[in-house]
Amino acid sequence: MCGIIGYVGKRSALPVLLAGLGRLEYRGYDSSGVAVGEGKGIRIVRAAGNLLRLKEKLAAEGPPEGTWGIGHTRWATHGEPSVSNAHPQRSGDGLVAIVHNGIIENAGALRKELSAAGYVFASDTDTESAALLLHSLYRALGDPIASFVAFGRRVEGSFAIAAMFSDRPHEVYGIRRDSPLIAGERDTECFLASDIPALLPYTRRVCYPEENGIVRLDRDGLHFFDRDGCACECPSVSVSWDAEEAQKDGYRHFMRKEMEEQPRVVRDTFLSCSEEACPLTEEEICSLDQILITACGSAYHAGLSAREILEQLVHIPVRVEIASEFRYRMPLCSSRALVIVISQSGETADSLAALRLAKERGFKTLALVNVRGSTMAREAERVVYTRAGPEIAVATTKAYSAQLMAMYVLALHFARVRGCLQGDDLPLTQAARELSFGISRCLQGEEQMQRIAQQIYQLHDIFLVGRGLDHTVCMEGALKLKEVGYLHAEAYAAGELKHGTLSLIERGTPVIGVVTQPRLACKTAGNLAEVKSRGARVVVITTQEEAVFAAADEIVRLPRVHPLFAASLAVIPLQLLAYHVGVLKGLDVDRPRNLAKSVTVE
Ligand code: AGP
Numbered sequence: 001m002c003g004i005i006g007y008v009g010k011r012s013a014l015p016v017l018l019a020g021l022g023r024l025e026y027r028g029y030d031s032s033g034v035a036v037g038e039g040k041g042i043r044i045v046r047a048a049g050n051l052l053r054l055k056e057k058l059a060a061e062g063p064p065e066g067t068w069g070i071g072h073t074r075w076a077t078h079g080e081p082s083v084s085n086a087h088p089q090r091s092g093d094g095l096v097a098i099v100h101n102g103i104i105e106n107a108g109a110l111r112k113e114l115s116a117a118g119y120v121f122a123s124d125t126d127t128e129s130a131a132l133l134l135h136s137l138y139r140a141l142g143d144p145i146a147s148f149v150a151f152g153r154r155v156e157g158s159f160a161i162a163a164m165f166s167d168r169p170h171e172v173y174g175i176r177r178d179s180p181l182i183a184g185e186r187d188t189e190c191f192l193a194s195d196i197p198a199l200l201p202y203t204r205r206v207c208y209p210e211e212n213g214i215v216r217l218d219r220d221g222l223h224f225f226d227r228d229g230c231a232c233e234c235p236s237v238s239v240s241w242d243a244e245e246a247q248k249d250g251y252r253h254f255m256r257k258e259m260e261e262q263p264r265v266v267r268d269t270f271l272s273c274s275e276e277a278c279p280l281t282e283e284e285i286c287s288l289d290q291i292l293i294t295a296c297g298s299a300y301h302a303g304l305s306a307r308e309i310l311e312q313l314v315h316i317p318v319r320v321e322i323a324s325e326f327r328y329r330m331p332l333c334s335s336r337a338l339v340i341v342i343s344q345s346g347e348t349a350d351s352l353a354a355l356r357l358a359k360e361r362g363f364k365t366l367a368l369v370n371v372r373g374s375t376m377a378r379e380a381e382r383v384v385y386t387r388a389g390p391e392i393a394v395a396t397t398k399a400y401s402a403q404l405m406a407m408y409v410l411a412l413h414f415a416r417v418r419g420c421l422q423g424d425d426l427p428l429t430q431a432a433r434e435l436s437f438g439i440s441r442c443l444q445g446e447e448q449m450q451r452i453a454q455q456i457y458q459l460h461d462i463f464l465v466g467r468g469l470d471h472t473v474c475m476e477g478a479l480k481l482k483e484v485g486y487l488h489a490e491a492y493a494a495g496e497l498k499h500g501t502l503s504l505i506e507r508g509t510p511v512i513g514v515v516t517q518p519r520l521a522c523k524t525a526g527n528l529a530e531v532k533s534r535g536a537r538v539v540v541i542t543t544q545e546e547a548v549f550a551a552a553d554e555i556v557r558l559p560r561v562h563p564l565f566a567a568s569l570a571v572i573p574l575q576l577l578a579y580h581v582g583v584l585k586g587l588d589v590d591r592p593r594n595l596a597k598s599v600t601v602e
Contacts, residue, residue, distance in 0.1 A: 009189030028390025079124030346374025477574030485581030507535035516566030
């Protein structure tokens with residue numbers, strides 16, 4: 001998620017812009033920049049890396065003195081982290097400069113249209129398409145508000161934009177759709193930002209422009225317009241949060257905030273992975289006779305879920321290896337295998353070593369990462385990006401869900417290319433597209449998971465059992481309970497219980513059964529009856545709406561979903577359970593003891 005700041009007032013804009021970007025650093029970024037009005041022009045300074053790099057550049061070039069400007073910290077989605085891809089993006093004549101947070105879904109079509117009209121692009125970003133479209137509209141219409149109205153009607157996707165026009169001194173404009181943008185004022189100063197922390201030092205009264213709403217900041221204050229360009233009111237609201245609370249958007253922890261972001265993140269990942277060209281050619285996809293997935297932790301669990309989907313849809317053998325094992329074992333696999341490395345950070349030492357080993361052995365490699373410009377993104381021959389945005393909590397939630405979605409899209413594409421989808425694959429694609437709605441509904445089941453957390457948080461052992469895809473979800477749920485609840489949670493293939501583990505079940509032992517696969521439901525129900533008869537307290541998490549589970553003391557009912565994608569829903573109550581166990585135990589769920597967000601050491 002990028003950071004945006006805008007200012008119009010009586011002071012030098014630069015210090016306000018830099019201080020505002022500093023308060024948005026927590027969102028994660030890989031480059032930054034500012035645009036400041038100066039006389040009849042706009043001065044733009046950008047730098048890759050952190051804000052220190054930008055400040056050094058400003059000091060070297062001499063800071064701009066203007067009293068109006070915009071600033072940006074960029075989390076790369078389209079185009080690598082670089083100065084040319086940093087914001088502000090501008091028109092070639094310097095008339096328009098914009099900063100943007102979101103995804104312009106029709107950027108490609110706009111780029112073609114604008115190039116045909118003679119525009120020359122200087123970056124790989126979707127934002128530049130927006131900047132040049134705004135320029136063309138402003139040149140045609142001559143009025144900023146009318147230009148933004150036309151802009152909103154032409155652009156598809158999500159955006160929060162702050163913009164300046166060199167022939168409009170002491171004015172900054174904003175427009176938003178889906179992405180957050182807030183405005184505030186104090187005395188004769190006006191502020192615009194993508195997030196509350198940037199405004200808190202100046203004002204605690206903020207305005208939230210409506211969907212597709214437009215705002216102008218000038219020396220008379222804030223002026224709001226609706227999507228048709230009609231002036232409208234935008235009531236201010238008082239913010240009581242402190243800076244840290246504001247960074248969490250009012251949630252108590254980043255982990256809880258990031259869980260809530262999963263519907264949007266999954267939708268964005270579906271859209272971007274569906275629209276971006278697959279990094280393998282059709283010939284390469286058809287030549288594959290094996291896929292090997294390697295990763296660590298939750299990314300490994302995402303790989304286990306992906307195996308089920310790939311084997312069922314693409315009909316080729318898939319192996320999943322823990323990267324720290326793979327790198328010392330390098331299992332034999334076919335020369336026509338594809339090695340997929342999954343990693344949120346793109347920096348995990350074991351996964352990076354596994355990638356390098358696979359490359360050394362001559363295998364096709366593909367990195368599925370969340371961070372553009374990360375080491376794995378740069379070293380893999382092929383890259384697929386998730387759109388989770390920066391993930392602050394050590395325990396991954398939204399990045400894991402995005403990894404699942406990216407693998408669904410890849411598997412569907414492979415299956416289409418290899419002719420494995422009999423007839424129309426639209427129902428499957430539609431089911432994947434609609435997952436974000438199911439995830440939203442699962443998040444609404446928080447109260448039940450809070451209650452179950454109350455029942456187990458003081459216990460020491462808990463078992464999670466399932467078969468097939470359900471077992472992979474149990475593994476992720478168990479890891480969450482360990483990571484943030486410090487609870488010894490064991491994930492078990494339900495059919496394995498009777499081969500030893502059943503001896504651990506005694507009166508009151510909590511067992512969670514995950515049941516989302518219709519063809520395995522009866523078997524797992526039988527295993528749950530086995531533990532129930534030995535005194536276990538059984539909770540069932542299921543998408544089987546009508547199913548009766550005689551052994552269940554409690555049932556967590558999830559929305560119906562295609563079984564292949566059920567892991568995306570079943571993991572949500574387990575994330576909520578782990579989170580509330582940690583909260584009840586008074587633990588730091590965002591920064592659990594002994595753990596790091598990215599394990600860059602062996
Ligand atoms: C997951 O909650 C953990 N933070 C951890 O298992 C993580 O998934 C693992 O370290 C892999 O990290 P990566 O995805 O950045 O490679």
